Amino acid sequence: xxxxxxxxxxxxxxxxxxxxxxxxxxxxxxxxxxxxxxxxxxxxxxxxxxxxxxxxxxxxxxxxxxxxxxxxxxxxxxxxxxxxxxxxxxxxxxxxxxxxxxxxxxxxxxxxxxxxxxxxxxxxxxxxxxxxxxxxxxxxxxxxxxxxxxxxxxxxxxxxxxxxxxxxxxxxxxx
Amino acid sequence: xxxxxxxxxxxxxxxxxxxxxxxxxxxxxxxxxxxxxxxxxxxxxxxxxxxxxxxxxxxxxxxxxxxxxxxxxxxxxxxxxxxxxxxxxxxxxxxxxxxxxxxxxxxxxxxxxxxxxxxxxxxxxxxxxxxxxxxxxxxxxxxxxxxxxxxxxxxxxxxxxxxxxxxxxxxxxxxxxxxxxxxxxxxxxxxxxxxxxxxxxxxxxxxxxxxxxxxxxxxxxxxxxxxxxxxxxxxxxxxxxxxxxxxxxxxxxxxxxxxxxxxxxxxxxxxxxxxxxxxxxxxxxxxxxxxxxxxxxxxxxxxxxxxxxxxxxxxxxxxxxxxxxxxxxxxxxxxxxxxxxxxxxxxxxxxxxxxxxxxxxxxxxxxxxxxxxxxxxxxxxxxxxxxxxxxxxxxxxxxxxxxxxxxxxxxxxxxxxxxx
Numbered sequence: 001x002x003x004x005x006x007x008x009x010x011x012x013x014x015x016x017x018x019x020x021x022x023x024x025x026x027x028x029x030x031x032x033x034x035x036x037x038x039x040x041x042x043x044x045x046x047x048x049x050x051x052x053x054x055x056x057x058x059x060x061x062x063x064x065x066x067x068x069x070x071x072x073x074x075x076x077x078x079x080x081x082x083x084x085x086x087x088x089x090x091x092x093x094x095x096x097x098x099x100x101x102x103x104x105x106x107x108x109x110x111x112x113x114x115x116x117x118x119x120x121x122x123x124x125x126x127x128x129x130x131x132x133x134x135x136x137x138x139x140x141x142x143x144x145x146x147x148x149x150x151x152x153x154x155x156x157x158x159x160x161x162x163x164x165x166x167x168x169x170x171x172x173x174x175x
Numbered sequence: 176x177x178x179x180x181x182x183x184x185x186x187x188x189x190x191x192x193x194x195x196x197x198x199x200x201x202x203x204x205x206x207x208x209x210x211x212x213x214x215x216x217x218x219x220x221x222x223x224x225x226x227x228x229x230x231x232x233x234x235x236x237x238x239x240x241x242x243x244x245x246x247x248x249x250x251x252x253x254x255x256x257x258x259x260x261x262x263x264x265x266x267x268x269x270x271x272x273x274x275x276x277x278x279x280x281x282x283x284x285x286x287x288x289x290x291x292x293x294x295x296x297x298x299x300x301x302x303x304x305x306x307x308x309x310x311x312x313x314x315x316x317x318x319x320x321x322x323x324x325x326x327x328x329x330x331x332x333x334x335x336x337x338x339x340x341x342x343x344x345x346x347x348x349x350x351x352x353x354x355x356x357x358x359x360x361x362x363x364x365x366x367x368x369x370x371x372x373x374x375x376x377x378x379x380x381x382x383x384x385x386x387x388x389x390x391x392x393x394x395x396x397x398x399x400x401x402x403x404x405x406x407x408x409x410x411x412x413x414x415x416x417x418x419x420x421x422x423x424x425x426x427x428x429x430x431x432x433x434x435x436x437x438x439x440x441x442x443x444x445x446x447x448x449x450x451x452x453x454x455x456x457x458x459x460x461x462x463x464x465x466x467x468x469x470x471x472x473x474x475x476x477x478x479x480x481x482x483x484x485x486x487x488x489x490x491x492x493x494x495x496x497x498x499x500x501x502x503x504x505x506x507x508x509x510x511x512x513x514x515x516x517x518x519x520x521x522x523x524x525x526x527x528x529x530x531x532x533x534x535x536x537x538x539x540x541x542x543x544x545x546x547x548x549x550x551x552x553x554x555x556x557x558x559x560x561x562x563x564x565x566x567x568x569x570x571x572x573x574x575x576x577x578x579x580x581x582x583x584x585x586x587x588x589x590x591x592x593x594x595x
Contacts (some may be wrong), residue, residue, distance in 0.1 A: 004302060009570050014203055018203075022196070023195050029191060029195075030191065035198065038198070046207075046210070050211055054298055088279040100194040100197040101196070109190070129191055131187050159179060163179065165178060
């Protein structure tokens with residue numbers, strides 16, 4: 001007879017959690033610009049998977065489903081935070097100082113992404129920082145591939161302006 | 176000056192890898208409890224509607240009653256605590272100062288509420304501080320005075336008859352207690368006899384199990400019994416004396432009972448983009464279900480399915496009108512034959528266009544002006560609780576922690592109430 005630990009190990013959400021949690025946090029880090037926010041968004045995605053277990057167990061690619069949920073959670077929280085910042089006249093930006101072991105240049109890049117419009121930030125972060133193919137980014141964001149490419153293009157230009165670098169027109173994406 | 180391509184393409188993926196390495200992994204069991212609690216709260220919130228409806232029409236004996244006309248339950252036989260006369264009553268467990276600090280903090284959040292039908296002065300609210308710490312606050316005088324008590328996480332509330340509430344303790348809900356002005360009762364004595372919801376009883380949904388979901392009818396005298404529920408039924412909710420739920424197999428089957436579980440009917444709404452959202456409809460009203468895409472997070476308005484009460488096997492599907500933006504639904508109810516929703520409309524740049532109360536007309540939405548508008552015209556608008564007293568009563572959270580608002584006219588006007 002299976003014991004409780006065996007049953008836990010058989011839980012597809014638990015298995016996915018063990019395999020995918022860290023990877024998803026890594027992918028969400030660039031989207032959120034904050035390690036803590038990325039962790040919270042991914043944790044919330046798993047909680048929603050438990051809440052919608054039947055839906056989750058029917059999806060073909062659980063990690064992709066979780067990534068979409070986490071991005072949506074991050075987006076919603078970002079809106080709420082902006083609203084809260086406006087209401088309380090706070091300055092936006094992450095309040096936690098826990099950082100990945102990145103070079104200063106990469107940290108600057110992540111910080112610069114936060115200043116971009118949400119759609120461009122999400123596309124750039126998922127494609128370049130998380131190294132997802134354009135098709136996967138499109139699936140995650142629920143938009144056509146062409147839309148992602150357009151956001152990447154506009155995002156590169158906007159990011160170059162923020163970083164004070166030069167943009168290459170129509171380049172960079174390996175789709 | 177560096178090329179942006181060099182910056183973006185250099186060490187591609189390193190940011191995600193290093194962030195993954197730095198991630199702190201939470202306890203999965205805690206996340207799972209959070210998820211189960213959310214699912215349970217959805218059900219409990221919906222059942223609270225049924226409870227309010229049952230308690231609110233205890234005289235309508237042809238629905239849940241036995242026909243003898245005497246629907247008032249007798250006095251509780253179980254012992255209860257003696258209330259204090261202090262503004263914040265003493266209970267066991269953590270100190271009252273500690274509980275009050277949780278409830279009164281701006282960082283706390285409301286998880287659920289229950290109101291005695293037609294008497295909003297009698298209210299019970301569950302507050303959460305951090306993940307494992309839940310506090311029950313209840314009042315019989317609009318929170319001029321209140322009682323506080325620590326309760327297990329996962330607990331839920333259902334209004335009962337005689338101004339009491341049913342507290343379902345913990346995620347599993349093995350223990351039910353009655354709460355009233357005198358405090359908490361001993362556990363409800365649940366018999367093994369399965370019978371429909373009776374007069375003066377309220378249905379309380381227990382946590383879903385492998386074989387289905389158990390619903391206990393609880394009377395104000397501290398007794399209860401299971402009600403007949405079809406095997407495999409999930410997402411059970413109720414409104415205006417109608418119990419409804421879904422069974423998920425190859426598709427979605429909608430089940431409902433208009434007689435307290437004595438008989439159940441079912442219908443196959445047909446293929447669609449589910450999970451579904453039930454439009455809260457009282458007994459005798461038409462049926463309606465909103466399709467919500469994959470339901471991953473925000474509930475998109477994909478289509479609405481309707482069936483008349485007279486011919487519930489014949490469903491009509493109407494796709495949401497595409498007008499260049501998209502709509503997310505927070506909740507829906509039947510307002511005197513008209514379907515109303517709390518919803519937000521977003522443009523293709525994911526910027527909020529409008530939010531608030533809408534009436535569903537075909538596949539499109541028409542805005543209903545709300546007063547004051549700031550209560551509903553924000554992106555997170557959603558029903559917090561439903562009530563049924565001669566019609567739907569919808570509750571939402573206020574913009575300030577500790578306040579709730581209700582509408583009794585379909586969302587046109589809103590009235591504020593203290594919640595702590």
